[in-house]
Amino acid sequence: MHIMEGFLPPLWAGVWYVFALPVVAYGTYRAKKEIEKNPKNKSLLAVSAGFIFVLSALKIPSVTGSCSHPTGTGIAVVMFGPAITAFLSIIVLLYQALLLAHGGLTTLGANTASMGIIGPFIGWLIYRAVSGRLDIKVSTFIAAAVADWVTYVVTSIQLALAFPAGPGMAGIISSATKFLAIFSITQIPLAVVEGILAALLMGYLIQLREDIVMEATA
Amino acid sequence: MRWDVILNLLLLFCIPYILLISTVAAEEWAGADAKAEEAIGEISPQYEPWFSPLFEPPSGEIESFLFSLQAAIGSLLIGYFIGRYRGAKHARNG
Numbered sequence: 001m002h003i004m005e006g007f008l009p010p011l012w013a014g015v016w017y018v019f020a021l022p023v024v025a026y027g028t029y030r031a032k033k034e035i036e037k038n039p040k041n042k043s044l045l046a047v048s049a050g051f052i053f054v055l056s057a058l059k060i061p062s063v064t065g066s067c068s069h070p071t072g073t074g075i076a077v078v079m080f081g082p083a084i085t086a087f088l089s090i091i092v093l094l095y096q097a098l099l100l101a102h103g104g105l106t107t108l109g110a111n112t113a114s115m116g117i118i119g120p121f122i123g124w125l126i127y128r129a130v131s132g133r134l135d136i137k138v139s140t141f142i143a144a145a146v147a148d149w150v151t152y153v154v155t156s157i158q159l160a161l162a163f164p165a166g167p168g169m170a171g172i173i174s175s176a177t178k179f180l181a182i183f184s185i186t187q188i189p190l191a192v193v194e195g196i197l198a199a200l201l202m203g204y205l206i207q208l209r210e211d212i213v214m215e216a217t218a
Numbered sequence: 219m220r221w222d223v224i225l226n227l228l229l230l231f232c233i234p235y236i237l238l239i240s241t242v243a244a245e246e247w248a249g250a251d252a253k254a255e256e257a258i259g260e261i262s263p264q265y266e267p268w269f270s271p272l273f274e275p276p277s278g279e280i281e282s283f284l285f286s287l288q289a290a291i292g293s294l295l296i297g298y299f300i301g302r303y304r305g306a307k308h309a310r311n312g
Contacts, residue, residue: 003254005271043299047295050293057288058289097271099275101273102251163262165261208307
């Protein structure tokens, strides 16, 4: 899903940086607060970050004949909310931009906005809406799958805004359909896989440390 | 880990492949990112990327190595803390 280095014109690269950086800064502050509030949260933060590291490294083949990777932001957003997820995501995105030429420094703002902020934020909204009514594992599944899938929808829109197929809104929509056709279908099975993995990990964490997990997700 | 968890994981990784085999008419398994790059080329053929990566993995093998390193770091974090939780729970329960 990462937009490649140099593949957003300078204007759009800048716009997404302006959007993403304040959220990352706030997330960094919040992460510090969470650790001060309860030092045990440090281990949960590490597990959440670990999940993003593993899942976003896996390029999985999908039904459409192309490969893509999950985002792994589900656990972080369920436990700590979207701001901290943005902070954890930018660490992974930096690793991939600097060492793997996957994503890039100029597109870091845009990629953080999709994978770290907007995708997880929508997942988190839905998690908040269903968490009282459904089992926490089911809610985690939904949140993680939605966060993953929306990330790719946002990427498609970001590319469409920068590369409209024609003038005005019609051009943007026509481009967006094109990019959505590439990303969103490939991503559906992966979003489901990601949701299941996140739910399994969440179930296991609760089994072991119900006290701190419940406090974090409350 | 309990057996049902392992079974779940196995299923999880098998299902996509079963789905795949049934639809193998597909082209090569390129990355979706590369396809998006092609689409950009179709929409604005005149667009030139204005910045290139500072460092690119010199070969596909090295790229795979760095990806697996990333996954390894993540698994290490998860495994370490889950192991610690489990140990602590065990100690509490005697």
